[in-house]
Amino acid sequence: MILTLIGMPGSGKSTVGRQLSRRLQLPFFDSDHVIEQRLGCPIKDYFAREGEAAFRDVEEQVIAELASQAGCVLATGGGAVLREANRRKLHESTQVVYLRSSAEEVYRRVRHNQNRPLLQVEDPLARLRTLLAERDPLYRATAHFVIETGRPSVPTLVNMIVMQLELAGLLPPPP
Ligand SMILES: Nc1ncnc2c1ncn2[C@@H]1O[C@H](COP(=O)(O)OP(=O)(O)O)[C@@H](O)[C@H]1O
Ligand SMILES: O=C(O)C1=C[C@@H](OP(=O)(O)O)[C@@H](O)[C@H](O)C1
Numbered sequence: 001m002i003l004t005l006i007g008m009p010g011s012g013k014s015t016v017g018r019q020l021s022r023r024l025q026l027p028f029f030d031s032d033h034v035i036e037q038r039l040g041c042p043i044k045d046y047f048a049r050e051g052e053a054a055f056r057d058v059e060e061q062v063i064a065e066l067a068s069q070a071g072c073v074l075a076t077g078g079g080a081v082l083r084e085a086n087r088r089k090l091h092e093s094t095q096v097v098y099l100r101s102s103a104e105e106v107y108r109r110v111r112h113n114q115n116r117p118l119l120q121v122e123d124p125l126a127r128l129r130t131l132l133a134e135r136d137p138l139y140r141a142t143a144h145f146v147i148e149t150g151r152p153s154v155p156t157l158v159n160m161i162v163m164q165l166e167l168a169g170l171l172p173p174p175p
């Protein structure tokens, strides 16, 4: 099984994904890390030099490759759902969990981080609200499961996701 995490920047895809992969004893891939290895530079620099569309082309290629693996946990970038090809590939080839968060919550988490090029604007909270309004329907259309991430800690979220997968018969029930 490939388990994919989607959601807003700061929703916890990379953090929850890593812990979930340990729990499920599956390899972990973060598409942003794979992209950075391939580009040989931070995403932020590539965005500045080549623009968003060039980044989305590389992202689409990397997601297609990662979603064709045998079994793994896959953390995507927040904009992975923007392309129809990614939405279809992820929904058809993997089990997709949407880590849903409010714009205010993710703003609290990422406001001091300079590595997210889309949020380097005068009013990042307003930007996050706009991005959430645009993307929430796309996240929902791509996901098989939706998990609210506002309050729970990362280990609790891992438990919630495992429980959902067990209930859906995708993991064996606990002994
Ligand atoms: N459930 C949570 N509760 C508290 N902090 C969290 C939670 N999920 C993620 N974080 C923190 O928020 C920040 C962004 O998380 P990250 O995993 O990088 O998000 P994403 O990959 O979705 O952009 C990190 O500092 C992480 O430790
Ligand atoms: O929301 C986006 O469009 C992006 C989110 C980032 O990933 P995170 O969601 O892990 O921050 C990264 O892929 C890139 O900066 C673009």
Ligand SMILES: [Mg+2]
Pocket: 013, 014, 032, 075, 076, 077
């Ligand atoms: Mg991430």
